[in-house]
């Protein structure tokens with residue numbers, strides 16, 4: 369499980385995270401929501417040791433962040449950051465192939481290659497496999513980066529706004545994939561979502577952050593209410609129950 | 619495609635080497651071959667060191683404009699050299715075993731480079747133009763401190779330093795060759811072992827870290843190797859500002875790939891072709907007196923300008 373204990377983070381005089389504690393048990397899809405600047409990306413970066421911890425502690429299973437082997441963690445946890453930039457000289461297949469690096473360390477075997485092809489299929493990237501990243505559309509590129517995190521094949525998968533640039537079909541397909549990872553392989557998927565309706569449709573649990581702290585945490589039906597939207601997002605929106613789950617009318 | 623192009627490069631290099639060794643021999647063949655063979659080895663070594671240092675540097679800095687020489691690595695080497703002459707005097711300096719000078723200088727350069735360039739790299743990772751500027755300013759600064767030191771040394775002693783500070787592709791110091799070969803072959807072998815990690819480091823610090831490659835560790839290791847390679851090359855032929863850039867630019871054009879398993883050997887071949895082929899053409903075919911370094915620096919400088927202009931437009 370991912371165990372976040374009393375994590376605070378500041379940049380200069382700005383307090384970005386305030387004493388955040390969060391336990392994410394193995395298995396399931398957990399959505400992370402909250403207004404812009406709430407600290408969601410910072411929290412994910414800290415868990416994936418992309419930024420260094422200032423106070424508190426984070427453990428991923430038995431691996432202590434800040435003290436554990438980078439390679440061991442890369443085999444246990446994958447992250448898709450909110451902003452990705454990659455060398456434009458890579459083809460899509462090259463990029464996705466790098467996702468297997470923590471396992472083969474530069475010498476891919478037949479199985480590694482098969483996994484890459486499988487992911488290219490899964491994310492509908494076959495038509496672009498040999499294209500260079502710079503020639504892709506925003507959504508195509510986003511899918512390539514998601515596929516790269518996917519083939520890393522880790523117990524924990526952190527995705528920061530993976531639906532950016534994705535069309536309706538691609539968004540639903542991706543969420544269904546993630547759901548399937550959790551259901552059939554027991555993986556833990558943590559996903560930052562701005563569209564609350566995707567969160568209620570696909571997540572088992574929604575964690576809401578605001579001002580660097582967790583302000584709501586629970587099953588979609590408990591968390592997504594008109595009162596929560598009012599207090600957290602400061603917006604009046606109606607919430608109705610449809611198909612057994614809350615839906616925000618925008 | 620890459621395989622064929624690598625083969626072509628190998629063939630071209632062999633051709634250049636044969637041409638260099640075998641054309642225009644007057645008098646004793648045995649003497650000519652031995653003499654030329656040593657010079658050839660020195661040229662190949664310098665080329666390999668410069669090419670691999672430049673490619674690795676461009677990989678960890680995430681750009682294809684900067685090279686260790688442009689950032690002032692060899693200026694740092696000269697500074698250390700002048701410092702030694704200044705501290706001990708030229709007489710004492712000339713009595714020091716050249717092996718010791720190169721070794722000591724390489725060690726000092728490693729330490730200084732990691733401290734200085736490590737800091738610059740951490741600062742500039744996100745902002746290429748700032749890093750280019752910092753590098754160029756740094757190089758100019760190091761060079762002026764060096765010439766300041768050299769002015770303080772008396773003219774005779776100054777001549778001793780100057781003899782050691784000008785690129786002389788045609789009379790590489792063959793007596794140093796054994797040590798240089800040893801040092802650089804070790805560094806080149808280590809660079810080769812890093813080839814897959816370099817592929818990952820080229821993705822940028824964030825992606826590298828999430829794939830389990832710590833960019834800071836990698837950067838330090840690479841800076842160490844670069845220092846050794848630059849020290850060896852500068853000890854053999856003096857500083858060269860734009861040679862590395864010329865070679866990397868050509869390599870990337872001929873071998874369009876991100877894989878260092880191809881780029882590193884490709885760069886070594888390309889450097890050999892430019893140096894040996896250039897030397898052969900200038901000396902034996904065109905009978906020109908112009909040192910090759912002047913031509914190489916001119917072409918390299920041109921490439922630098924072109925890349926810079928292209929980069930600025932984007």
Ligand SMILES: Nc1ncnc2c1ncn2[C@@H]1O[C@H](COP(=O)(O)OP(=O)(O)OP(=O)(O)O)[C@@H](O)[C@H]1O
Nearest residue numbers: 379382384402403404405406407408409410411450
């Ligand atoms: N380098 C920085 N310097 C100063 N403040 C920063 C820096 N990086 C992030 N912040 C601040 O930290 C806060 C949290 O940022 P973070 O990216 O974690 O938010 P987020 O919840 O992911 O927002 P979004 O939904 O917009 O992606 C923001 O207020 C942001 O302005």
Ligand SMILES: [Mg+2]
Nearest residue numbers: 408409450528
């Ligand atoms: Mg964010």
